[in-house]
Amino acid sequence: MQLVVGRIGRAHGIKGEVTVEVRTDEPELRLGPGAVLATEPASTGPLTIEAGRVHSGRLLLRFAGVRDRTGAEALRNVLLIAEVDPEELPEDPEEFYDHQLMDLDVVLADGTEVGRITEISHLPSQDLFIVERPDGSEVMIPFVEEIVTEIDLAEQRAVIDPPPGLIDDRAEIVPSGPGGEADDR
Numbered sequence: 001m002q003l004v005v006g007r008i009g010r011a012h013g014i015k016g017e018v019t020v021e022v023r024t025d026e027p028e029l030r031l032g033p034g035a036v037l038a039t040e041p042a043s044t045g046p047l048t049i050e051a052g053r054v055h056s057g058r059l060l061l062r063f064a065g066v067r068d069r070t071g072a073e074a075l076r077n078v079l080l081i082a083e084v085d086p087e088e089l090p091e092d093p094e095e096f097y098d099h100q101l102m103d104l105d106v107v108l109a110d111g112t113e114v115g116r117i118t119e120i121s122h123l124p125s126q127d128l129f130i131v132e133r134p135d136g137s138e139v140m141i142p143f144v145e146e147i148v149t150e151i152d153l154a155e156q157r158a159v160i161d162p163p164p165g166l167i168d169d170r171a172e173i174v175p176s177g178p179g180g181e182a183d184d185r
Contacts, residue, residue, distance in 0.1 A: 001099060005030040006080040011072035012060050018072045020059045025095060030082045040079040096151060105157045106131050114167055139167050
């Protein structure tokens with residue numbers, strides 16, 4: 001199974017290094033020296049990682065055969081793809097690979113069907129499940145412990161406890177001020 005593990009950013013310096021937007025929780029395993037990665041578009045690869053380092057919080061990689069800034073700039077926006085055994089699991093039992101979560105049924109704690117995970121969006125602050133509802137509409141569910149209470153791979157489901165208004169239009173109105181009245185100050 002192929003997984004996107006990074007996206008090449010801009011060139012760094014003049015010796016062929018590039019910045020990499022990491023899209024894996026295991027960069028030391030997937031993006032280490034000697035790793036051979038497929039690419040999208042396929043015509044730019046495969047690429048072999050020659051060296052890597054972290055500079056100012058960013059991962060910098062150098063690929064075999066890329067020796068100057070021009071070669072590095074030609075790789076900008078290329079996706080890096082690793083071949084992964086589909087049976088492989090992350091070391092931490094509380095972590096999951098995207099392919100494990102795709103197509104899981106999303107249900108409430110009482111078993112009420114919410115929909116099916118069709119996409120996972122990785123944002124800087126948190127990950128989101130894009131869930132297709134039975135009526136064809138979509139809802140975004142933050143993949144945080146307070147909302148996604150259980151991932152059951154054996155049963156192929158994700159159990160959620162959403163706050164009011166997340167999956168329906170009925171937001172809970174909480175009175176404020178003394179005596180439950182709105183405070184107009």
